[in-house]
């Protein structure tokens with residue numbers, strides 16, 4: 001952990017799996033993020049209206065309504081009961097993320113993610129210090145604050161400042177000065193707080209975190225016995241505390257990463273030269289001995305959300 | 308995680324401190340956000356909401372800023388407000404009458420598109436819309452008011468002869484011409500903005516204002532006798548005394564015209580007062 005004798009992060013994986021293999025999920029994620037942007041843009045750009053609207057609410061192929069459940073809940077906190085279409089849209093989105101992992105939104109859809117990832121990349125390049133690291137729970141306080149502010153002002157309060165919808169709506173409908181919010185997030189992550197926005201502050205992330213607390217799709221450190229302590233997964237994970245209980249667990253501890261904080265970005269899978277990690281479902285009970293134990297005790301079915 | 312265990316009291320102390328810090332930070336953030344949200348609620352007078360929009364306080368709780376109404380408006384009337392460019396709350400739909408007015412579509416696609424009901428689905432007849440109310444704000448520059456026959460605002464009105472009429476008045480300047488004064492009738496005006504858009508002056512003399520600016524309000528307790536009389540067919544109170552009307556004439560303040568009545572009592576100094 002201290003002596004920097006090892007290769008730079010990810011080099012080992014590139015050697016064993018090739019560049020593509022060591023960036024598979026990263027590439028897929030970038031493609032997904034771009035696709036989610038483009039699908040909203042081909043309408044205004046080319047007049048091809050597969051999807052209308054934006055991330056707060058949309059209509060796909062003129063039949064499928066989707067609504068951001070957090071935005072709608074703020075409206076309800078502000079004492080407005082929406083029409084059926086919006087409720088149905090929020091239900092579809094809510095159930096989907098509850099199944100595939102709430103923070104899949106963060107790593108595969110949210111347009112701010114490339115921004116904060118970029119800030120983190122530069123942060124590392126410049127060898128900047130960690131900076132201010134508020135508790136991870138801060139985002140839940142933020143989420144509570146957002147609902148309180150909505151109730152208090154009778155408005156959908158977070159939408160006045162939400163950099164996510166500002167950016168996405170801005171790109172699709174015209175951005176005005178909303179890019180200043182995006183720059184602010186970038187600078188915050190670069191100079192003030194490493195992984196600060198998505199890891200500690202963003203109430204949207206916190207909401208989807210809670211939403212996906214019991215999700216089916218999970219990453220597992222099933223081959224944890226093979227871990228050679230290169231620490232690359234910790235280096236790339238935006239929520240590195242989620243890895244420890246799974247990777248360092250002993251035979252009876254589940255190898256599943258069960259924390260809702262995990263964004264299912266799959267970067268740990270990419271970067272591990274030993275192929276310790278995989279995507280799986282939360283009821284996967286394959287035996288997974290810890291390091292140094294070769295007796296394969298089946299792990300008990302997991303139910304608790306690891307902190 | 309692997310750090311040596313600290314004494315329990317220290318842990319609790321730290322926990323309380325951290326919690327207090329997070330709570331305080333979020334309280335500050337929340338206050339700022341609330342203040343900002345409060346400020347941002349003010350809607351500039353030129354920004355008109357789409358047909359069927361709920362009253363502004365409810366609208367900001369209802370509209371999720373998805374822009375589906377914007378997409379389904381065939382005339383590109385509606386736009387979503389951009390931060391720092393348009394005055395309306397960021398991302399909410401509005402239109403500016405002088406740019407592109409609402410064409411008052413019969414099927415009201417914008418309302419149909421709205422998933423939340425921020426545009427009230429109860430609005431099925433576009434003539435019932437109340438996006439604002441046109442007001443002839445400048446009676447000194449309006450060409451009709453000057454005695455010319457422009458009539459454009461009247462001609463373009465989709466609710467012509469109901470929402471806007473031309474009232475014939477005497478032209479006191481020339482002494483022998485008429486003035487055809489455009490007069491808006493709030494009950495029928497939808498606030499579509501066609502008149503404002505079409506006003507031929509470089510700056511429109513007729514403008515659509517939000518209802519809150521365009522209209523006064525009669526006190527709750529006011530009863531318009533003539534309306535009640537019409538409704539009732541007779542005075543509401545039996546044996547109501549019809550007091551003499553104050554007509555100009557001798558015995559009143561106005562001595563010029565005939566037909567006045569004698570004052571009920573004389574002033575003690577013998578004069579008639581002034």
Ligand code: SF4
Pocket residue numbers: 105106107110111112113116164197198199202203204205206
């Ligand atoms: S934490 Fe917030 S900003 Fe970051 S990726 Fe998730 S939703 Fe987007």
Ligand code: SF4
Pocket residue numbers: 357358379380381382383384385408409410411412415416417418433
């Ligand atoms: S009624 Fe028609 S023109 Fe007017 S805002 Fe709606 S869609 Fe646009």
Ligand code: SF4
Pocket residue numbers: 057369370371372373374375376377399400420421422423424425426
């Ligand atoms: S469709 Fe409704 S919710 Fe969406 S922007 Fe228009 S008014 Fe707001």
Ligand code: SF4
Pocket residue numbers: 440441460463464465466467470471491495496497498499500501502503515
């Ligand atoms: S805004 Fe003007 S054009 Fe539209 S209904 Fe009112 S008077 Fe007629």
